[in-house]
Amino acid sequence: MKKEEIFLGDWQRLLLGNTPWEFMLEVFIRTIIVYIAVLITWRLLGKRMNAQLTITELAVMITLGGIASVPMQLPDRGVLLGILGLACAIIFQRGYNLLTLKFRKAELVAYGDVALLVKDGVLQLNQMQEYNISKEQVFAGLRSQKIQHLGEVKRLYLESSGLFSIFKQDNPQPGLSVLPEKDEPVHQTETHDQTFAACLHCGNIVKQPELKNQACPNCQETNWTYAVAA
The missing domain is CATH 3.30.240.20 (bsu07140 like domains)
Incomplete structure (x- = not known):
């Protein structure tokens, strides 16, 4: 955006950016889809995610927030890309959990020692x-x-x-x-x-x-x- 196109009284730009009003409905639909996808992801990650979080689980939680925010808000980003990112987070978390079960050193790196x-x-x-x-x-x-x-x-x-x-x-x-x-x-x-x-x-x-x-x-x-x- 050029400097001369920015002025304080431009309420549509302040509220919507460069997107039309119709995009508000699209954001609503995108949010519902991503919200359901995040709930499913959270459920698949296991009950531990509802309890005290470990370092890796906290990292996954922050990652979920970053993945979910993009397809909800950006009109040039599809929802499927966000869902793919959530699926990758599930695979990574479960794979790392299996790794820590087999190798003590991996567990110490991820969770620390007593x-x-x-x-x-x-x-x-x-x-x-x-x-x-x-x-x-x-x-x-x-x-x-x-x-x-x-x-x-x-x-x-x-x-x-x-x-x-x-x-x-x-x-x-x-x-x-x-x-x-x-x-x-x-x-x-x-x-x-x-x-x-x-x-x-x-x-x-x-x-x-x-x-x-x-x-x-x-x-x-x-x-x-x-x-x-x-």
Whole structure:
């Protein structure tokens, strides 16, 4: 379009572009066809698409949006091309799923591996850094399971789906509180362990008489706080 053909009061161009009013009806028909095709595609991709999405499933979902938008809106693009694109997405997703079943490395590339974030009440800082998980994210996941301190946790895994799997200790030990720091009234109700102190950085516990401003044997930090009694 030439510069002299563009002006602010051209409402037909603003609303319809360079297409006639009749194209609105065609867009309606195209949308119905593509919408039905997307629903069928979604159904064929399986029930997992209705649950927590993996990386490959999220990529397919974004691809579906890109494929579906073109045949609905562009008058010079046929609907069959969009349907063909949807069919290719189905074939690719199912083919890749079969590949991950046969080859462990393909599964790890697509979905990632399980990460151990808490072990016997201590934060695994290297794993948290590798998977870009903050301490507050871990604590929020524990609070959602009504866990008050790390001493209650035997294992916390970050699954490939992005969800946390939490296993509690059969016999809880003293540990670092996971309650929000700003919620002081709740912290005042916690029972402080008189024998152990907790590292603020990783949650490791040591006997208080052994502290004397020493570095944490697990993470080498020197910031300590009370440990919540088991």
